Amino acid sequence: MRRYNRTSLLRLLHVGGPATRATLAAELGLNRSTIKMLVDGLAGDGVVQERVPRLAQGAGRPSLLVLPQSQAVVVLAVDVQVEHAAVALVGLGGQILGRMSWNLRGRQRDPDEVVCHVAENAALLAQDLQLRPVAAGVSVPGVVRRSDGLVHDASNLGWRQVPLGERVGRVLGVPVVVGNDAEFGALAEYVRGVGRGASDAVFVSADVGVGGGIIAQGSLLRGSAGYLGEIGHMTVRPGGRICHCGNEGCWETEVGEAALRRALGLPDGSPRGAIVAEMRELQRDSDPAARLGDYVDWLVLGLVNVVNILGPELVVLGDLFTTLPMPVVALAQEQVRRRSMVSRALGGVRIEKSSLGVDLKLLGAAEAAFEDVLASV
Numbered sequence: 001m002r003r004y005n006r007t008s009l010l011r012l013l014h015v016g017g018p019a020t021r022a023t024l025a026a027e028l029g030l031n032r033s034t035i036k037m038l039v040d041g042l043a044g045d046g047v048v049q050e051r052v053p054r055l056a057q058g059a060g061r062p063s064l065l066v067l068p069q070s071q072a073v074v075v076l077a078v079d080v081q082v083e084h085a086a087v088a089l090v091g092l093g094g095q096i097l098g099r100m101s102w103n104l105r106g107r108q109r110d111p112d113e114v115v116c117h118v119a120e121n122a123a124l125l126a127q128d129l130q131l132r133p134v135a136a137g138v139s140v141p142g143v144v145r146r147s148d149g150l151v152h153d154a155s156n157l158g159w160r161q162v163p164l165g166e167r168v169g170r171v172l173g174v175p176v177v178v179g180n181d182a183e184f185g186a187l188a189e190y191v192r193g194v195g196r197g198a199s200d201a202v203f204v205s206a207d208v209g210v211g212g213g214i215i216a217q218g219s220l221l222r223g224s225a226g227y228l229g230e231i232g233h234m235t236v237r238p239g240g241r242i243c244h245c246g247n248e249g250c251w252e253t254e255v256g257e258a259a260l261r262r263a264l265g266l267p268d269g270s271p272r273g274a275i276v277a278e279m280r281e282l283q284r285d286s287d288p289a290a291r292l293g294d295y296v297d298w299l300v301l302g303l304v305n306v307v308n309i310l311g312p313e314l315v316v317l318g319d320l321f322t323t324l325p326m327p328v329v330a331l332a333q334e335q336v337r338r339r340s341m342v343s344r345a346l347g348g349v350r351i352e353k354s355s356l357g358v359d360l361k362l363l364g365a366a367e368a369a370f371e372d373v374l375a376s377v
Contacts, residue, residue: 002038005030007375009038013048013068014092014374015191020063039066047072047092047377068093073377075369076122076133076172079361080104080114080140081181082156082208083272087121088359089131090366094192096359098129111151111162119171135373137365138168138178139185141209146226149178155244156208177368181205182229182318184364185354186213187220189316191367193355198314202306203354204231205318206260210252214310232256236301254298260320263295279323288325296328300335307340307349318354329353 008028013019019027025035042048050064070091077088077096086101100121107113118138126132142154149165169176186203189195195203195215203213210232214221222228232252233245240249253259261270264278282288289296303315315336317324333351336343343349354360 003375005034006038006041007377009035010042010047010068010092010377011374013066014094014370017093018065018067020065022063024066045072045377070095070097071131073370073373074131074133075366075373076125076136076174077362077366077369078118078122078136078138078168079181079365080138080157081361082141085114085117086362087118087125088362088366089125089129089133090362091131092370094363094366096362097131098125099362100125109157111159111164111167115164115167115171118168122172133172133174135174135369136168136172136176137184137367137369138164138176139181139361139365140164140178141181141207141211143227143230144178144180146177146179146222149176151178152227175369175372177371179226179365179368180211180213180229181207181361181364182211183213183220183222184368185318185360186215186229186316186364187367188356188360188364189318189354190215190220192363193316193360194352195314195316198312200310200312201314201316202310202312203316203318204303204306204321206256206320208257210256212306215312216310231302231306234302234305236298236305251298251302255295255302257320259295259298263292275320276323279325283325285325287327289328289331292328296331299328300332300339303332303336303351304340307336308342311342311346312349313346315349315351316354317351318360322353322357324353 012027021035025032047069049067049069053065070093073092074089077090079086084101084103086099088099089097091097140151140154141156143152151159151162151164165176165178182203182205185205189203195201199218201215205211212229212231233250235249236251237249241253242248243250243253266274285291337348
């Protein structure tokens with residue numbers, strides 16, 4: 001029971017940040033003497049620190065704040081995307097302490113090359129910061145078996161049956177958890193982004209491909225063997241474009257990066273920067289939805305299906321979807337409310353852009369790594 005209470009208190013500080021002993025007692029339903037014992041133990045181990053608030057208010061002696069010490073427990077976060085990869089050391093409380101990134105081109109996209117670069121950059125970070133990670137989380141744009149980190153299929157990387165968890169664990173020498181990038185995006189938004197406080201939410205991500213992560217009743221939904229969230233491959237247009245997955249008319253073919261490039265009138269193969277620049281210009285357009293044409297129609301159709309099937313209170317749009325002008329997001333929300341039975345029953349479903357920017361997948365990977373770590377601190 002003491003171990004359980006210690007872990008619960010540490011998780012509360014990790015997610016919620018500094019708090020007084022009284023607040024911790026109220027949140028955890030524990031008496032003050034138990035909280036004192038737990039805090040004293042964590043402080044003695046160097047995991048937390050107590051200090052007077054900088055802006056103390058009112059008469060009398062201010063209550064001490066219990067603060068998690070970011071460098072006391074550190075994990076390595078790895079974000080592998082189609083065009084680049086990044087690693088970061090993330091401390092207790094979710095603070096990114098340092099990061100490095102590199103482009104993935106040609107042979108650099110080979111799994112062995114990626115693992116080698118992860119190990120090299122992780123070692124450089126650890127040396128520069130004088131910190132040693134105790135676990136690692138790896139985000140990958142593909143179908144991942146969570147039990148052992150096998151990447152069953154990451155088509156946009158050209159990966160098939162890659163035992164990534166085993167390989168990364170071998171070179172780093174720490175426990176490793178590997179997950180789908182949209183799944184980790186959902187976890188990051190739920191813990192540290194616009195999804196905080198939402199017990200049922202869906203994260204929808206548009207990159208080269210389209211994926212989804214699902215929070216159900218406050219927990220990350222993982223599916224059979226960890227395979228879940230391939231919403232980009234639901235059929236929305238029978239007889240439509242052939243998808244790399246072998247299906248035709250997938251949602252990904254209508255709203256992914258290539259589709260957005262077509263909607264903006266950009267040449268095939270235009271760099272990501274050109275898309276982002278065009279979307280910035282679109283923000284100034286008096287009718288951005290009209291400029292995007294049927295791209296918006298396909299976006300709405302997919303979101304209606306997602307909401308009807310999963311019934312979330314919140315849909316978070318990530319990656320390239322964050323470049324959508326707010327009038328387009330507002331139109332999508334109104335259309336989903338009107339066309340989705342579930343949304344009407346709920347009185348509407350909120351649709352918001354991700355708030356975590358480029359750190360999203362790194363933070364999600366870190367949170368996945370911290371899940372087991374916090375229980376052993």
